[in-house]
Amino acid sequence: MSRPTIAEVARAAGVSVASVSRVLNGLPATEEMVVRVQRAVQELGYVPDSRARSLKVGRTFQLTLAVADVGNPVYVTMMRAVEEVVSAAGYRLVVTTTGSDVVDEVALVRGMARGYADGLVISPLRVDDDLIKSIRECDVPVVVAGNVPASAGVDTVRANSPKGMALAVEHLLTKGRDRIAFVNGPVDTVPGAARAKGFADALKQYKLEAAGAIEADDFTFAAGRAAGQEFFKTNRPNAVICANDLLAVGVMHELAAYGLAVPADVAVIGMDDSELAEQSFPPLTSVNLGSAERGRRAAELLLARIDDDSRKPKRIVVQPTLSVRRSTP
Amino acid sequence: MSRPTIAEVARAAGVSVASVSRVLNGLPATEEMVVRVQRAVQELGYVPDSRARSLKVGRTFQLTLAVADVGNPVYVTMMRAVEEVVSAAGYRLVVTTTGSDVVDEVALVRGMARGYADGLVISPLRVDDDLIKSIRECDVPVVVAGNVPASAGVDTVRANSPKGMALAVEHLLTKGRDRIAFVNGPVDTVPGAARAKGFADALKQYKLEAAGAIEADDFTFAAGRAAGQEFFKTNRPNAVICANDLLAVGVMHELAAYGLAVPADVAVIGMDDSELAEQSFPPLTSVNLGSAERGRRAAELLLARIDDDSRKPKRIVVQPTLSVRRSTP
DNA sequence: ATCGTTCTTGTAATCGTTTACAAGCCAGAC
DNA sequence: GTCTGGCTTGTAAACGATTACAAGAACGAT
Numbered sequence: 262m263s264r265p266t267i268a269e270v271a272r273a274a275g276v277s278v279a280s281v282s283r284v285l286n287g288l289p290a291t292e293e294m295v296v297r298v299q300r301a302v303q304e305l306g307y308v309p310d311s312r313a314r315s316l317k318v319g320r321t322f323q324l325t326l327a328v329a330d331v332g333n334p335v336y337v338t339m340m341r342a343v344e345e346v347v348s349a350a351g352y353r354l355v356v357t358t359t360g361s362d363v364v365d366e367v368a369l370v371r372g373m374a375r376g377y378a379d380g381l382v383i384s385p386l387r388v389d390d391d392l393i394k395s396i397r398e399c400d401v402p403v404v405v406a407g408n409v410p411a412s413a414g415v416d417t418v419r420a421n422s423p424k425g426m427a428l429a430v431e432h433l434l435t436k437g438r439d440r441i442a443f444v445n446g447p448v449d450t451v452p453g454a455a456r457a458k459g460f461a462d463a464l465k466q467y468k469l470e471a472a473g474a475i476e477a478d479d480f481t482f483a484a485g486r487a488a489g490q491e492f493f494k495t496n497r498p499n500a501v502i503c504a505n506d507l508l509a510v511g512v513m514h515e516l517a518a519y520g521l522a523v524p525a526d527v528a529v530i531g532m533d534d535s536e537l538a539e540q541s542f543p544p545l546t547s548v549n550l551g552s553a554e555r556g557r558r559a560a561e562l563l564l565a566r567i568d569d570d571s572r573k574p575k576r577i578v579v580q581p582t583l584s585v586r587r588s589t590p
Numbered sequence: 591m592s593r594p595t596i597a598e599v600a601r602a603a604g605v606s607v608a609s610v611s612r613v614l615n616g617l618p619a620t621e622e623m624v625v626r627v628q629r630a631v632q633e634l635g636y637v638p639d640s641r642a643r644s645l646k647v648g649r650t651f652q653l654t655l656a657v658a659d660v661g662n663p664v665y666v667t668m669m670r671a672v673e674e675v676v677s678a679a680g681y682r683l684v685v686t687t688t689g690s691d692v693v694d695e696v697a698l699v700r701g702m703a704r705g706y707a708d709g710l711v712i713s714p715l716r717v718d719d720d721l722i723k724s725i726r727e728c729d730v731p732v733v734v735a736g737n738v739p740a741s742a743g744v745d746t747v748r749a750n751s752p753k754g755m756a757l758a759v760e761h762l763l764t765k766g767r768d769r770i771a772f773v774n775g776p777v778d779t780v781p782g783a784a785r786a787k788g789f790a791d792a793l794k795q796y797k798l799e800a801a802g803a804i805e806a807d808d809f810t811f812a813a814g815r816a817a818g819q820e821f822f823k824t825n826r827p828n829a830v831i832c833a834n835d836l837l838a839v840g841v842m843h844e845l846a847a848y849g850l851a852v853p854a855d856v857a858v859i860g861m862d863d864s865e866l867a868e869q870s871f872p873p874l875t876s877v878n879l880g881s882a883e884r885g886r887r888a889a890e891l892l893l894a895r896i897d898d899d900s901r902k903p904k905r906i907v908v909q910p911t912l913s914v915r916r917s918t919p
Numbered sequence: 920a921t922c923g924t925t926c927t928t929g930t931a932a933t934c935g936t937t938t939a940c941a942a943g944c945c946a947g948a949c
Numbered sequence: 950g951t952c953t954g955g956c957t958t959g960t961a962a963a964c965g966a967t968t969a970c971a972a973g974a975a976c977g978a979t
Contacts (some may be wrong), residue, residue, distance in 0.1 A: 264729045264968090266934090266935055266936085267935065267936065267937095268935080268936095276958080276959085277958065277959045277960075278935090278936080278937095278959090279937080279958070279959060279960080280958060280959075282936070282937060282938080283848065283937095283938090283957095283958090287935080289956085289957080290957075290958085291956090291957070291958095294957080294958085306727060308700070308701075309935085309936070310645075310705045310934090310935055310936070311705035311706055311932085311936095312641050312644050312645040312650065312705035312935080312936090312937040313645050313705070313934070313935035313937090313964090314705075314935080314936055314937075315936095315938050315964095316639075316641040316642050316643050316645055316934090316935080316936070316964050316965065316966090317935085317937045317938085317963080317964050318936085318937065318964090319964080321641070323706075331660075331666050331669055331670070332663075332666045332670075332865060334661075337660050337661045341660070341940075344687065351687065353687060354686070355680065355684035355685065356660075356684065356685040356686075357683065357684060357685075358673065371637070372637075376639045376640035376641040376642070376643075376644075376965095377640055377652075382870075398635060466934090467859075482865070482868070482869050505956095507869075510869050511869075514847075514869075514871065514873075517871065528971095536661060536811070537866075537869070539811070540624045540811050540836075540839050540840075540843075540866070540870070541869070541870070541871065542843065542846065542870065542871040543840065544843075570701055595964090595965055595966085596965065596967095597965080597966095598964060604928085605928080606928065606929045606930075607929090607930095607965090607966080607967095608928070608929060608930080608931095608967080608968075609928060609929075610926090611966070611967060611968080612927095612928090612967095612968090615967080618926085618927080619927075619928085620926095620927070620928095623927085623928085638965085638966070639964090639965055639966065640966095641964085641965080641966085642934090642964070642965035642966035642967090643965080643966050643967075644934095644966090645933095645934050645935070645936090645964090645965080645966075645967095646933075646934050646936090646965085646966050646967045646968085647966085647967065648934080705935095
């Protein structure tokens with residue numbers, strides 16, 4: 262059966278549509294009016310059509326979070342944090358996944374016409390001028406959870422991965438591990454580039470040489486395994502830092518396959534400190550890049566901008582901490 | 591700057607709004623008309639307002655997938671499958687999370703007014719009469735990925751977890767493990783109940799006694815650890831079946847803590863065969879309950895029902911297989 | 920030259936809400 | 950008794966698209 266409209270409710274209650282709308286939106290009305298309308302609503306099982314409503318009021322009360330890969334547990338952490346903030350503000354959160362290709366991201370932002378959502382938090386893997394252009398032209402507010410140039414003029418919340426790298430390297434050095442290898446994700450991604458630079462800087466700071474660096478095809482478990490396979494045949498570092506937890510777990514599987522013990526033979530450090538770090542075996546020492554806090558603050562920034570679009574863009578940097586677990590000595 | 595409407599495009603192109611709409615929707619028009627409209631569209635950066643469009647045409651071209659917990663990797667598998675099917679059909683998928691409470695699920699279905707999406711795939715943990723009632727009253731099609739009574743009169747796609755249990759028990763028996771324990775999730779959930787019954791039936795079939803059964807508080811890693819902690823102090827099964835992969839991984843951590851080797855001392859089998867089964871160490875033998883196929887078929891059912899709401903409800907059962915990995919001998 | 924047919928384009932109604940405005944009603948003050 | 954002011958309620962115009970219908974143009978056939 263088809264949904265009743267406000268007109269049918271009005272007819273059933275013997276009042277005008279305007280009165281029904283007013284009662285539903287809690288505007289002043291007599292006791293009797295409220296009762297009549299509510300009874301009619303009850304009886305017909307009326308629920309307002311949100312399309313029509315949002316067409317009129319200009320808001321959908323939906324916010325979108327766009328992430329590259331739902332399989333990456335770091336996004337779970339971020340998603341939970343965002344969800345908490347936006348639902349407290351009376352919005353519902355919808356999550357969509359972009360894939361790691363920048364043209365998909367651009368298409369998503371372009372298609373983010375007013376009408377799908379009132380705002381967008383996007384965590385892009387790859388950033389190019391097209392993406393930045395589409396974000397600026399987007400007619401709903403966009404907050405980037407990630408690193409884009411200040412010139413883009415957009416609210417951002419990003420991690421400090423160089424500092425995170427430094428934490429990881431320092432930790433390994435205090436544990437006496439000085440032959441440190443690095444398994445990165447694709448360096449043409451924003452996090453990949455940042456982490457590569459961070460690793461190089463951290464080593465330079467301690468006047469160390471890298472014991473090897475390898476670029477995985479992707480930020481996934483499978484790519485981590487593949488990277489490990491290629492690498493540990495020939496190289497013998499006593500520690501390896503991975504650009505995220507999935508890569509680290511993939512690498513640990515390969516280490517086991519080559520009969521190397523973690524942490525005794527090789528210490529392993531991941532990044533993101535996702536739920537997977539806790540679940541892996543041995544539990545993974547991981548650089549906490551503050552995904553939860555980044556999610557929370559990105560959501561807050563978005564709400565603030567929806568509230569007032571004229572405020573100048575804010576760029577927040579969340580500082581990392583190290584979660585030490587048993588994959589390091 | 592505010593988004594231009596179709597009226598402004600029409601004015602800029604010097605044609606009527608109807609013509610603009612027609613060109614945009616690919617209806618027949620002269621070459622010149624097409625060019626003029628497209629240039630105006632280009633120039634103004636016009637994007638149709640999807641609210642207005644869907645108000646008129648009665649469809650949003652969005653479908654919703656509602657899952658209990660985004661942190662559970664089984665939903666990642668399902669989500670990917672659903673996404674693939676619906677995006678091929680020209681819909682966009684939005685994912686929302688309900689939490690494990692049935693009242694949240696009911697609220698979601700109730701609020702699923704026409705206008706948010708054209709259909710819903712829901713995978714409920716707990717089912718009660720209220721939920722079924724809300725599904726029947728929902729004015730957009732709903733497909734349940736899970737087990738609800740046939741009397742509910744709704745399309746469903748469900749797993750055959752008793753059969754899956756039997757596969758797990760058989761596998762253990764052929765490997766000579768006959769003291770089998772069971773770590774279940776909450777038995778007041780639909781999957782919890784199904785798996786409890788499946789386990790009991792499977793044991794009966796082989797005339798075995800359970801070497802212990804324990805009910806975790808939740809289907810999570812933390813609950814798995816807690817369950818293991820409580821359990822392995824006193825009991826000494828040589829195999830344990832867990833109601834999902836997260837629980838299994840939690841249990842394996844506790845086994846390690848008690849110095850028990852997997853699979854040498856205790857074999858472990860999970861259920862869902864999620865990405866985590868592959869990522870865990872040792873890789874987890876897991877009952878594949880066909881999450882991907884369930885997702886795919888649920889999506890297909892939903893599309894079919896959107897197409898024709900009069901067809902009678904279909905109830906699909908997906909058969910399980912066993913993915914043997916190294917957590918069993 | 921006139922008529923009918925076909926094709927293109929414009930006008931206006933519509934989807935289901937919200938809300939500005941007007942109108943009606945009642946009470947209280949003079 | 951009339952008038953003012955405050956409430957309540959109804960009428961109708963939006964919001965931005967789609968689309969039924971009508972009107973006009975072009976063109977061939979008689």
